[in-house]
Amino acid sequence: xxxxxxxxxxxxxxxxxxxxxxxxxxxxxxxxxxxxxxxxxxxxxxxxxxxxxxxxxxxxxxxxxxxxxxxxxxxxxxxxxxxxxxxxxxxxxxxxxxxxxxxxxxxxxxxxx
Amino acid sequence: xxxxxxxxxxxxxxxxxxxxxxxxxxxxxxxxxxxxxxxxxxxxxxxxxxxxxxxxxxxxxxxxxxxxxxxxxxxxxxxxxxxxxxxxxxxxxxxxxxxxxxxxxxxxxxxxx
Numbered sequence: 001x002x003x004x005x006x007x008x009x010x011x012x013x014x015x016x017x018x019x020x021x022x023x024x025x026x027x028x029x030x031x032x033x034x035x036x037x038x039x040x041x042x043x044x045x046x047x048x049x050x051x052x053x054x055x056x057x058x059x060x061x062x063x064x065x066x067x068x069x070x071x072x073x074x075x076x077x078x079x080x081x082x083x084x085x086x087x088x089x090x091x092x093x094x095x096x097x098x099x100x101x102x103x104x105x106x107x108x109x110x111x112x113x
Numbered sequence: 114x115x116x117x118x119x120x121x122x123x124x125x126x127x128x129x130x131x132x133x134x135x136x137x138x139x140x141x142x143x144x145x146x147x148x149x150x151x152x153x154x155x156x157x158x159x160x161x162x163x164x165x166x167x168x169x170x171x172x173x174x175x176x177x178x179x180x181x182x183x184x185x186x187x188x189x190x191x192x193x194x195x196x197x198x199x200x201x202x203x204x205x206x207x208x209x210x211x212x213x214x215x216x217x218x219x220x221x222x223x224x225x226x
Binding site: 030031041042043044045048087089091093098099100101103104105106 | 148153154155156157158161163169171203210211213214215216217218219220
């Protein structure tokens with residue numbers, strides 16, 4: 001089966017660094033994505049990893065280890081506006097050619113002053 | 114304004130009624146998707162369309178149907194709504210099937226009584 005695990009909730013302090021972990025067990029792995037979702041809003045794309053290593057984009061970085069089935073999202077210099085749910089999603093290939101995204105249940109991050 | 118729109122924003126529906134959720138994008142994306150998001154379960158794929166004229170089933174297709182008569186529109190129909198279909202529904206699109214970034218619409222909050 002396909003399974004994605006991430007912590008349900010996390011709390012961090014404004015200005016600090018927080019790491020949100022994601023582990024997955026899937027077949028047909030074809031990339032890992034992170035999305036941000038503020039309460040009552042649509043998910044928005046943050047990052048994408050298909051090869052092992054770190055991808056950096058401003059204050060946000062995402063890491064992937066395919067052999068360990070593990071990824072993390074690193075948020076630096078936390079701001080209050082970073083309070084949101086962070087969704088880990090794995091793209092899998094099935095049926096030989098079709099890709100689909102499987103989402104984790106999300107990590108609700110609360111940034112405190 | 115380029116993007117993806119959904120209608121209605123929210124709806125309360127009596128069980129047994131038929132309902133169509135509308136989704137339109139003007140980004141000329143080939144692929145479109147319908148997800149439902151439920152607390153504790155994350156985003157789950159209902160149906161998808163790789164290109165105009167084709168559709169496919171996702172993880173939770175039962176009770177839903179879709180059509181893709183043209184590139185821009187991807188309506189989702191509940192033929193006879195049941196309370197378990199109470200959820201937030203998101204439409205999304207990507208440039209191509211399995212594309213690196215999916216763009217999400219603002220969502221439709223549906224309550225079936």
